Amino acid sequence: MDNRFEFIEKNGLMEGTRIIVDKETGVQYLLAHWTNIGGLTVLVDKDGKPLLDPRYAK
Incomplete structure (x- = not known):
């Protein structure tokens, strides 16, 4: 599970937000x-x- 999620956006809408993707x-x-x-x-x-x-969608 350690590698399942990836941060794809660390500078989100405001400080304290992140966009992550389930690989x-x-x-x-x-x-x-x-x-x-x-x-x-x-x-x-x-x-x-x-x-x-789209990189991970099946």
């Missing part, structure tokens, strides 16, 4: 974190389907 599925996530709190959510397109990184 097994290609699904992209937004990770937001501040001090001791945070959240993770899937990024979706205009139709509500998960955004996929």
Whole structure:
């Protein structure tokens, strides 16, 4: 599991946000974190389907 996720954007919308990709599925996530709190959510397109990184999408 150590290599399953890749940071693809470390300079996100604001400090404390990261975009990561699941290399097994290609699904992209937004990770937001501040001090001791945070959240993770899937990024979706205009139709509500998960955004996929074409390098990993199957």
